[in-house]
Amino acid sequence: MGGGRTRWWWRLYACLALLVVGAVLYAQGVDRVDAIGKVVGVVAALLGLPPLLLAAFGLQRGAAQPAEQGPGELADRLAVAVRRQWEAEAEVRRLSDPYPLPVAWTAADPALTEEWSLIRSAGQEAPGGPVNDPGRWADGPEGLSGSGSDIEQVFLDRVPTRRLVLLGEPGAGKTMVLVRLLLALLDPAHRADGGPVPFLFSLASFDPAAQDLRSWMVHELTREHPALGGPAQGLVTPPGGSRRTLAHELLDHRLLLPLFDGLDELPAPVRPVVLDAINQTLDPKQALVLSCRTAEYGQALGPDGEASAGPLNGAAGIVLEPLDAGTAIAYLSRDAGGGRSTGAERWARVADALADRTSPVARALSTPLGLFMARTIYNPRPGERPAGRAHPDELVDAGFPTRADVESHLFGAFVRAAYRPHPSHARSAGARDRPRSTWPSSPTTSTAPSPAPPIWPGGSCRPAFPATARSSSWRSGPPSSHGRSWAVRPR
Secondary structure, eight states, X not given: OHHHHHHHHHHHHHHHHHHHHHHHHHHTTXXXXXXXXXXXXXXXXXXXXXXXXXXXHHHHHHHHSXXXXXXXXXXXXXXXXXXHHHHHHHHHTTTTSSSOOOOEXXXXXXXXXXXXXXXXXXXXXXTTSOSSOGGGSOSSGGGGOEETTHHHHIIIIXXXXXXXXXXXXXXXXXXXXXXXXXXXXXXXXXXXXXOOEEEEEEGGGOOTTTSOHHHHHHHHHHHHOGGGGSBOTTOOOOTTOOOOBHHHHHHHTTOEEEEEEOGGGSOGGGHHHHHHHHHHHSOTTOOEEEEEEHHHHHHHHOOTTSOOOOSOXXXXXXXXXXXXXXXXXXXXXXXXXXXXXXXXXXXXXXXXHTTSTXXXXXXXXXXXXXXXXXXXXXXXXXXXXXXXXXXXXXXXXXXXXXHHHHHHHHHHHHHHHHTSOOTTHHHHHHXXXXXXXXXXXXXXXXXXXOSSOOOSTTOOOOOSSOTTXXXXXXXXXXXXXXXXXXXXXXX
């Protein structure tokens, strides 16, 4: 539009210039006005011809030129952005340092999921055929058990519908497992070019009374990646309808794989409504994962004899298991230096206390949340002297009567420990705060440094773990677009 307007102004300018030239010639004694007119006309035609040819060529080239970016290419760009975002987040939260915590799971209570025969039937009768190889399907719910990196195999191969409900107690590591699954699904071994992009949606910001599920998903996509709010190629907005965007295009082509995190963060009366919205809105062949606390998910399905939304259509379920004592101590000791290091030996008395799995300390340290807080409080950072840190023996010596008392102590000590000065902060802070992305980003009103670089044009890397302390595995959902914020609780 701007280029065409520029060409027309240029032609007008040229014609006016020639008229001035003609006037000058006439003033100089050229008295044949008709001759002057012919000269001016010929020259103007000659000057106007190139712009006309260029314009015609441009229109033909534009008509023959394919769309700037197809849905598959758009998905590939988003996949790169999402992977960078979550790799940076996993690094900041040390999800693989010193190594990925091996969380195990078993099949969920059959009362919380579809019958396995219905899940198999849904997989076999899916439009266009099964989404995965039926020869690799689990024979029954018991075949879903696993740990650690098995999660991608369970989701991709063992569940016939690729629909999974991830359950667990508070702090069991549900969000951590979702992040690991997301990164695994973005690996080229699992995602083909132009394939669906896993995207983590925090249900804490969803208010079904104000937005339908699809509109909320579009809002979340464009909030994290503003470029997706641009107009989609070839999508016509119906009269009175909302503007069609690139985010709509991704949803229309089923190029998003939603990972819905934190159904339990919504108020109890809202949970069944959200389950029903997912069942009603998303295509039965749409792969997805939903996480929730076990008890809250059962309540969302409704007590016996009461109407409810029912379980998630076609979804299998797994429940995360508590960590055993050996896993917990091995992790804490290795994080402290491992082997016979001074830091590792500090955990000797706690190791003895964990032998009694019913003790308050053992129960508090049976979750990833408990271990992440304990290591932050008691393990020295590189360059720190162990003598300057609190000693884990206080967990034994304090004689906490209940698990809740131990957890309350850990929560209180965690904030102080997490924000203590880092020995290498002066050397590394500047390097960490500098953006590493070469993608353009829009100015922001915030002057606070971001822990990760912008990952989409005009966007920023929103902390996946909210600032209150997702580093402590608290789940504080971002405020909804309607100014509502749900509960703040450990995940």
